[in-house]
Structures are given as structure tokens and as C-alpha cells.
Amino acid sequence: MSNNNQNSSENPEQEMENTAQTEQENLEGVMQEDIDNGAMDALSDAEAAATPEEELSLEEQQAAEIAELKDKLLRTLADMENLRRRAEKDKEDAHNFAVSKFARDMLGVSDNLRRALDAVPEEARTDETVNNILTGVEMTDSEILKTFAKHKIEKIESVGKKFDPNFHQAMFEIENPDVETGTVLQEVQSGYVIAGRLLRPSLVGVSKGGQDKPAGVDQTA
Structure with a gap:
């Protein structure tokens, strides 16, 4: 009799534990289902967010990068052209002015020849020997002037x-x-x-x- 009462008092507790466990499992299943559904919704939202406007924005960004690279290239080419011209100008100046000191010294020679010619009186030219000497000096002076002109x-x-x-x-x-x-x-x-x-x-x-x-x-x- 006492055994029957003990069994009858333990069965309700067991049943309550089983019921609670079942409800827990059902709740976990529902929560997992909600999580899966939320992940799917988030994925759908991300796919929907990839609109043509963002794709167009990416194309515009690429176009801007291309334009920037083109501008840098043009600037580099311009700098190289300026450098080339400057190098040519420096080379030309070096060629033109390298002989400046020598030319300045040669001007003194030309001056002396001209002074020698101007110092001879006109009547002295009647002498054939003097006239021949003066002709040679004049030819020398003329050749110097031609050489000057050749070097600008x-x-x-x-x-x-x-x-x-x-x-x-x-x-x-x-x-x-x-x-x-x-x-x-x-x-x-x-x-x-x-x-x-x-x-x-x-x-x-x-x-x-x-x-x-x-x-x-x-x-x-």
C-alpha cells in the first residue's frame, strides 16, 4: 500500500520534468528557426542592397582614377619635355659661350690690326711694298671678322x-x-x-x- 502511494507521488514529478524538457527542446528549436530565418533575411537584404546605383558609383570611381592617372601622365610628359628643352638650351649656351674668353682676347688682335691700318697715311699706299703689306693685313682682319661671324x-x-x-x-x-x-x-x-x-x-x-x-x-x- 505504501509502495503504491510512493510510486503515485513520484510519477507526477517525473511527468513535470519530462514536460519541462520537452518545452525547452521546443523553445530551442523555435529559436534556431528564428536565427536561420534572420540570417536568410540579412543575406537577402545584402543582395538587395547591391543596386545599380552602387555599381554606377564604382564605375564613376574607376573613371576618376583613370582621369587622375591620365593627368599625372600628361604632367610627367610635360616635365620631361621641359627638361629636354632646358638641356638643349644649356647645350646651345655652352656651345655659344664656351669661346667667350678666347673671343674676347681675339678682339684685341683685331683692334691692333685695325689701328695699324688706320695709322698708315693714304700717300704711303703709293709705295708698292707698303701697299702689298697693307693688303695682307686687311685680308687678315677680314678673315678674323668672318671667323667672328661664324661663331655668332x-x-x-x-x-x-x-x-x-x-x-x-x-x-x-x-x-x-x-x-x-x-x-x-x-x-x-x-x-x-x-x-x-x-x-x-x-x-x-x-x-x-x-x-x-x-x-x-x-x-x-
């Missing part, structure tokens, strides 16, 4: 020109009211340029005392 060494035309401190060096002033002040009237020593750059200034005499020509006024009338 040119004489500065000064007389009658406006005094230019970039090419002229004033040695004295000459009173002359008939010409504009600052006009070169006399050249003591010829000046030269090499490839447009001053090699030696002209030593000149400059006028003073003349009336300055008013700007915009024609005085020839």
Missing part, C-alpha cells in the same frame, strides 16, 4: 644710336646742340656681342647740350 660674334653699331648702358660705356661727353642729348657721336673702341649676349661694350663719346625730343612731337616739320 657681331659688332655693335653705335654711332648715331641712342646711348644704351647695356651695350655702351660712355668715356666722355661732346657738346652738340644740334642732336638729341644722349646720342652716340664717336666710337673709341668697337663693342661686340656673342649670340646676342654682350661680349665687350662699345667705348663711346655721348652728346650733351642738345634739346631733349618731347615725347610724341615730330620735330622734322
